[in-house]
Amino acid sequence: MIENLSRRNFLTRGGAAVSAVWLSAHWPAIVAAAEHAHQAAKSSAPPKFQFFTPEEAVEIDAITSRIIPSDETPGAHEAGVVYFMDRALTTFATDDQKTYREGLPGLQARVRELFPSFEKFSSATPEQQDQILHSLDDQTGPARRHSRSDGSSSSFFQAVRVHTIVAFLVDPDSGGNRDGVGWKVIGREPEHIFQPPFGYYDKDYAGWQPNPPGAEKAKA
Amino acid sequence: MKFDLPKYKTSDEVDFVVVGSGAAGGIMAKELSSNGFRVVVLEQGPYLTEADFVHDEVKVIGQDLLTNKPKLQPTSFRKTPNEKAKPQRAVLYGRCVGGTSVHFTANFWRFHEIDFIERSKVGPVPGADLRDWPITYADLEPYYTKVEWEIGVSGLAGASPFDPPRSKPYPMPPLPVKSSGVIFERAARKLGWHPFPAPMAILSQPRAGRSACINCGFCLAFGCEVGAKSSSLATAIRTAEKTGRCEIRPNSYVHRIEMDSNGRVTGAVYFDEKRNTHLQKAKAVVVCANGAETPRLLLLSANKQFPNGLANSSGVVGKYLMLNSGGVTNAVFEHPLNDYKGFAVSRLLHDFYELDPQKVGFYGGGGIDARFDATPVAFAMGGLPPGTPAWGKAFKDTLAHNFTRTMELFCHGTSLAVETNSFSLDPDLKDAWGLPALCLTYKDHPDDLKLWAFQNQRANELLDAAEAQKKWSQPIGESQFAVHLLGTCRMGNDLKTSVINSDHRTHDVKNLFLCDGSSLVTSGRGQPTMTIEALSFRAADRITALAKRGEIA
Numbered sequence: 067m068i069e070n071l072s073r074r075n076f077l078t079r080g081g082a083a084v085s086a087v088w089l090s091a092h093w094p095a096i097v098a099a100a101e102h103a104h105q106a107a108k109s110s111a112p113p114k115f116q117f118f119t120p121e122e123a124v125e126i127d128a129i130t131s132r133i134i135p136s137d138e139t140p141g142a143h144e145a146g147v148v149y150f151m152d153r154a155l156t157t158f159a160t161d162d163q164k165t166y167r168e169g170l171p172g173l174q175a176r177v178r179e180l181f182p183s184f185e186k187f188s189s190a191t192p193e194q195q196d197q198i199l200h201s202l203d204d205q206t207g208p209a210r211r212h213s214r215s216d217g218s219s220s221s222f223f224q225a226v227r228v229h230t231i232v233a234f235l236v237d238p239d240s241g242g243n244r245d246g247v248g249w250k251v252i253g254r255e256p257e258h259i260f261q262p263p264f265g266y267y268d269k270d271y272a273g274w275q276p277n278p279p280g281a282e283k284a285k286a
Numbered sequence: 287m288k289f290d291l292p293k294y295k296t297s298d299e300v301d302f303v304v305v306g307s308g309a310a311g312g313i314m315a316k317e318l319s320s321n322g323f324r325v326v327v328l329e330q331g332p333y334l335t336e337a338d339f340v341h342d343e344v345k346v347i348g349q350d351l352l353t354n355k356p357k358l359q360p361t362s363f364r365k366t367p368n369e370k371a372k373p374q375r376a377v378l379y380g381r382c383v384g385g386t387s388v389h390f391t392a393n394f395w396r397f398h399e400i401d402f403i404e405r406s407k408v409g410p411v412p413g414a415d416l417r418d419w420p421i422t423y424a425d426l427e428p429y430y431t432k433v434e435w436e437i438g439v440s441g442l443a444g445a446s447p448f449d450p451p452r453s454k455p456y457p458m459p460p461l462p463v464k465s466s467g468v469i470f471e472r473a474a475r476k477l478g479w480h481p482f483p484a485p486m487a488i489l490s491q492p493r494a495g496r497s498a499c500i501n502c503g504f505c506l507a508f509g510c511e512v513g514a515k516s517s518s519l520a521t522a523i524r525t526a527e528k529t530g531r532c533e534i535r536p537n538s539y540v541h542r543i544e545m546d547s548n549g550r551v552t553g554a555v556y557f558d559e560k561r562n563t564h565l566q567k568a569k570a571v572v573v574c575a576n577g578a579e580t581p582r583l584l585l586l587s588a589n590k591q592f593p594n595g596l597a598n599s600s601g602v603v604g605k606y607l608m609l610n611s612g613g614v615t616n617a618v619f620e621h622p623l624n625d626y627k628g629f630a631v632s633r634l635l636h637d638f639y640e641l642d643p644q645k646v647g648f649y650g651g652g653g654i655d656a657r658f659d660a661t662p663v664a665f666a667m668g669g670l671p672p673g674t675p676a677w678g679k680a681f682k683d684t685l686a687h688n689f690t691r692t693m694e695l696f697c698h699g700t701s702l703a704v705e706t707n708s709f710s711l712d713p714d715l716k717d718a719w720g721l722p723a724l725c726l727t728y729k730d731h732p733d734d735l736k737l738w739a740f741q742n743q744r745a746n747e748l749l750d751a752a753e754a755q756k757k758w759s760q761p762i763g764e765s766q767f768a769v770h771l772l773g774t775c776r777m778g779n780d781l782k783t784s785v786i787n788s789d790h791r792t793h794d795v796k797n798l799f800l801c802d803g804s805s806l807v808t809s810g811r812g813q814p815t816m817t818i819e820a821l822s823f824r825a826a827d828r829i830t831a832l833a834k835r836g837e838i839a
Contacts, residue, residue: 133677139686196678203676227677228667232344235662237504240342251682252689254626254662258341260501264628265465265690266621274463277447277480 117155128188133230146244150233169222300324303568308385310802310822311574312518317826319532331381333536339509343663352389354381358718365729376726377768384519392487394816398450399423414702419807420788429820438516441485448636465623466693467632470656473752484634487516501628506659543587569839570797577771577803597792604709608701608772608809611734615695615745617754622690625658650737652699697741698812702731775804790825801825
């Protein structure tokens with residue numbers, strides 16, 4: 067659990083803790099997913115989906131592309147997030163598959179409810195897609211007030227959200243984050259060996275100067 | 287590296303069984319085997335080495351590669367003993383050869399004189415059982431020095447005016463300063479405070495066949511692939527193996543200590559990887575299993591003579607748990623710090639180590655460090671300012687802007703010893719082996735939360751002086767998750783309120799010793815590992831002397 071390890075005190079923050087619990091429960095499969103995505107990215111032949119139908123994969127790709135959109139810089143689509151997820155779902159427990167199996171039709175039902183002229187999420191405009199996803203996102207509020215909100219659609223959305231973030235930012239050597247695009251976006255250089263100076267504020271550091279005397283007086 | 291390792295039979299009565307191979311157990315094994323004794327170390331986790339230490343957040347963090355496994359080892363939590371505990375992840379510790387020292391931050395402060403004699407200085411604190419240690423800083427000083435030189439600690443002696451006396455400088459200069467450290471140092475000096483280079487158990491120079499730190503950026507939560515982090519794995523364990531008298535036996539889950547009719551322990555019972563049960567015979571047992579598992583093992587080892595748990599005639603085994611108080615304040619700056627490069631911490635201050643309760647209105651003290659310890663996925667999940675959207679363009683833009691521009695101030699502080707704060711056996715919940723699970727009972731003493739608030743204010747003052755563009759503090763709240771596991775089998779001269787004496791021998795059983803975070807009488811100011819290791823060096827000296835005088839067997 068990420069929060070447990072690197073920022074243990076954030077555990078008291080509800081939202082983060084919920085995500086972390088979800089993440090922790092599902093990580094073993096995410097490893098396999100990362101490996102699959104890595105292979106898919108390396109292969110010149112179009113990768114085959116194992117859980118999603120090609121049509122479903124288009125929908126999932128569209129959702130992940132609203133979570134981390136492609137703009138001037140690459141997004142979830144360029145990082146191959148949908149491949150990562152596909153593999154994850156072939157290794158997940160049955161009830162986790164259920165989240166996706168029930169969640170995606172639930173999402174499409176929401177599409178038709180909000181925008182009767184569309185059959186599918188991927189047909190809507192980006193603005194409309196955001197509106198649909200906001201109606202499912204119980205962590206930011208509106209879903210709770212939505213009269214027809216149901217648990218399975220919102221947990222589906224949270225699952226896709228967490229998967230997208232993991233697949234986008236994990237160490238590219240371990241599978242996801244195709245071509246390291248996620249790290250490029252956040253400014254993390256690809257190397258694993260660095261030399262000082264590291265950043266703007268330490269590049270002109272003059273060296274350690276001893277503290278002035280008089281510490282005892284400064285004591286609180 | 288390959289050594290001709292001794293392979294003892296379980297029926298061989300070795301001199302010592304050491305339970306656990308972490309900060310304390312690794313050093314205990316090294317010292318006892320170097321002193322000529324035959325030692326078997328039983329470690330519940332696997333024997334991983336540098337080649338296993340990848341930077342994959344999924345594998346290392348998400349799958350708990352280096353830490354206790356919540357699915358196999360469930361835990362429960364409650365605030366007070368009157369409540370029914372609820373199953374939840376409540377404890378984190380290293381579960382591999384080297385223990386928590388493999389994945390820790392490697393902050394390596396010594397305790398100060400005050401930590402050992404605070405009760406005498408400040409008097410009783412209502413709602414707590416604050417006590418002096420039976421040993422002083424002066425007793426431990428030679429062993430702190432030993433840790434610094436034998437294990438490898440980087441730092442600058444005399445840089446902090448609040449440092450306790452030392453007999454020798456650090457063996458290596460401090461690690462390079464990070465941008466977070468420069469920002470911190472400049473702002474702290476504006477305020478008249480006394481920042482100094484953080485002492486870290488990470489090599490700033492190559493040493494003893496180990497590499498200096500390469501600043502890879504996967505430090506806290508990860509094992510070091512070049513052996514620069516001074517874990518027990520990279521240091522003491524290897525020396526212990528080289529003696530030819532020490533066997534490290536991984537995947538060995540000790541769940542009972544056996545005792546004979548004369549009231550002496552005879553060995554440790556453990557499950558191997560295939561869940562077969564073995565008894566490793568030994569003349570004496572040293573439990574270094576950490577502040578959660580050491581009391582649990584004693585409670586699991588209840589017998590006719592000790593119906594409430596082995597060596598628990600006092601009834602305080604598992605009690606007086608201290609977790610260290612404190613929290614994080616984050617800040618974003620105008621230019622990239624690139625603080626993801628390197629180890630976590632480069633600057634620190636101890637101006638608030640010893641607060642005057644009469645002036646501040648509460649007991650306690652602490653230290654504040656400048657750091658960045660989040661790897662990319664962890665940062666995206668928990669490192670953005672409150673109110674940042676959790677997805678979409680604004681999420682992506684904030685993430686892209688902040689990752690290189692964020693730093694943290696981590697406030698570390700005292701926790702008071704409260705009798706009802708404890709680890710105990712859950713009456714219902716079982717682990718994957720069918721044994722009672724750990725139950726954490728904890729409610730922070732009000733002074734611990736006041737100290738956190740006090741240090742939060744100082745952190746915010748510092749960030750104002752640093753002209754941070756944005757800053758936010760984690761909300762102050764009661765603990766329900768244990769990482770620093772301290773005080774649960776504490777040391778003392780009073781048989782009714784402590785479990786071990788100053789030789790780390792249990793009051794009740796002559797050939798049973800305990801040494802790890804559970805031995806601590808007070809919590810220190812938030813960085814216990816250095817003291818746990820110094821105690822282990824000292825305990826090994828005491829135990830060796832007792833054994834050589836024939837006073838154990």
